[in-house]
Amino acid sequence: MPAGSGFLRREVGLWGLTFVSLGSIIGSGWLLGALSAAQAAGPASVISWLLAGGMLALLALVHAELGTAYPVAGGTARFPGFAFGVLAGLTAGWAAWLQAVTIAPIEVEASLQYLNNIGWVRSHLGLLHADGTLSPAGLGFATLLMLLFTVINVQGVRRLTRSNTAVVLWKLAIPVLTVIVVAALTFQPSNFTAGGGFSPYGAHGIFAALPAGVVFSLQGFEQAIQLGGEARDPQRDLSRAVILAMLIGTVLYVLLQIVFIGGLDPRNLADGWAHPVGAGDFGPYATIAAAAGAGWLAVLLYADAFVSPAGTGLVYLGTSARLSYALARQGTLPPALSHLSRRGVPLYSIVLAFVAGELAFLPYPSWQSLVGLVTSATAIMYAFAPVSLTALRRRDPRHHRPYRLPAAGIAAPAAFVAANLVIYWGGFEATWKLLLAIGAGLALFAITVAHTPDRERPAVDWRASSWIWPWLIGLTLIGFLGRYGRGARLWLPSWIDLLVVIAFSLVVFAYAVSVAMDSERVRAAVDREKDPVGRQVRPLPGDPS
Incomplete structure (x- = not known):
């Protein structure tokens, strides 16, 4: 494929796609999420995981229909663009890019924090300062990891998915082994009623655990969707x-x-x-394993504490590049970001992801305090999908949909409500910061458009995107009046606040669907994304991936 060619290579099979999503789900969250959830909700944190799993599963099914019907790179940015125009695509894509490009450096720092917990590493290398930020040596190691991710991604999507598959098999084996060993050696059923009972902090604790690491840990299913433009048989x-x-x-x-x-x-x-584990115990499962006499498992856990986050960082650097590629294809970011190398990858977008990741290594707070911001950005990205699905079903009804969301008339609004609840539980502080960051994305869009020739400027459908800012500002205001996050006023009573979020979400959903672009413009937007050989692309000879 010549450099700069306009279409990605379709080379990724079912297991490659599955492992891309699973590799994103199993990262630093499995090592830290249980501790954060238990601190927020006690034993009732199990309910938090089930609740988050149900909510995200609903959103995953929405993405499954959109991904199979419209298999394009950076799908989370493209689906809203098909239904509501470039501003909607920019807003969703920018939120997606912000969370994706931040996760790679977060996972790298998590790896280094675990390594620094080993005595020899701490005394001889000193990867972290006393306040938890990276030392010069830590920054050097972090940069080497980011460079490794970049080199693998530049080699092409086949190299990315094959490298990720080997890592995911390891990442899956160690948690499964941990479950078996801990359950067999040191399981205390009485702990489920200790420290104030099964639910010491009530429903508030269960909800507060979601943005404290639970949703962050389970997010990532959409990574296969981001590679939709490179899937060999996306509809299946x-x-x-x-x-x-x-x-x-x-x-x-x-x-x-x-x-x-x-x-x-x-x-x-x-x-x-x-403080369910001892002070200074950064690896809670390793502490439990060592106390139970399974020191060998603790060694494996410290090794996995490096492998799991690093594997997730590898995937997210690649998918964040697909998002900036998608935004450039829409005309909302500089066109250079859509340039493809001879290996069929968005080269400049990959370089941008590396540079942005390096900037993220500037001193920042702990893993626990960062995940709330990333979780809220992810929920904003997810929220666009059910609105887009309903609008596209109405405006593009004859489009082939190999997978159809069951009971979509109920499931899609419910999925939108679920995403909005996650944003609300993430807290007012996270929401208003994201509002500013999205505004910065719009400013970048304005600059891009100003330097684009008139005949190439993307047409903006102001009516179709008129719901976006009232929705985001309204959620921020509800967060200000609610009880989650610093700066909130506690003016909305418990349960009443949830009813307010649900009612507001349903009103926004109905209005958004009603103002979507007309059928002709939707079909024109979709047709522009078809590759030269259609959606069903033959696999490369001898490719088993």
């Missing part, structure tokens, strides 16, 4: 990959939370759930 494989990855991830995380609670030392729970 995308829905299967998304659903399979989500199912495996949810079951695994629920089991991990159960054995984490049951494996704790009951003495640490006498005064509540604020």
Whole structure:
């Protein structure tokens, strides 16, 4: 394929797509999410995982239909663009890019934090300062990891998925082994009623656990969708990959939370759930394994504490590049970002992801405090999908849909409500910061348009996108009046706040669907994305991926 050619190579099979999503789901979250969830909700954190799994599964099914019907690169940015025009695509894509491009450096830092917990590494290398930020040596190692991710991504999507598959097999084996060993050696059923009972913090604790690491840990199913433009048989494989990855991830995380609670030392729970593991124990499962006499498992866990986050960082650097590629194809970011190399990858977008990741290594707070911001950005991205699905079903009804969301008339609005609840639980502080970041994206769009010749400027359908800013500002205001996050006013009583979010979401959903672009413009937008050989692309000879 000549450099700069306009279409990506379709080379990724079912298992490659499944492992891309599963590899994104199993990252630093499995090592840290259980601890954060238990601190927020106690034993009832198991309910938090089940609740998050159900909500995200609904959103995953929405993405499964969209991905199989419209298999394009950076799908989370493209689906809203098909239904509501370039501003909607920009807003969704920019939120998606912000979270994706941040996750790679977050996962790298998580890897280094685990490594620094080993005595020899801490004394001889000193990867972190006392306040937890990267030291010069830590920054050097972090940069080397980001460079490794970049080189693998530049080699092409086949190299990316094959490298990721080997890592995911390891990442899946170690958590499963942890569940078996901890359950067999040191499981205390009495822990589920210790420290104030099964639900010491009530429903508020269950909801507060979701943005404290639970949703962050389970997110990532959409990564297969982002590679939709490179899937060999997207209409058959995308829905299967998304659903399979989500199912495996949810079951695994629920089991991990159960054995984490049951494996704790009951003495640490006498005064509540604020410190369920000892002070300074960064790897909670390793602490439990060592206390149970399974030191060999603790060694494997510290090794996996490097492999799992690093594998997730590898995937997210690649998918964030697909998002900026998609935005450039829409005309909302500089066109150079849509340039493809001879290997069929968006080269400049990959370089941009590396540079943005390096900037993210500037001093910032802990893993726990960062995941709330990333979770809210992800929920904004997810929220666009059910609105887009309903609008596209109405405006493009004859389009072939190999997978159809069951009971979409109920499931799609419910999925939109679920995403909005996650944004609300993420807290006012996260929402207003994201509002500013999205505004910065619009400013970049304005600059891009100003330097684009008149005949090439994307047409903006202001009416079709008129729901977006009232929706985002309204959610921010509800968060200000609610009880989650610093700066919130606690003016909305418990449960009343949830009813307000649900009612507001349904009103926005109905209005958004009603103002979607007309059928002719929707079909024109979709037709522009068809590749020269159609959606069904033959696999390359001898490619088993």
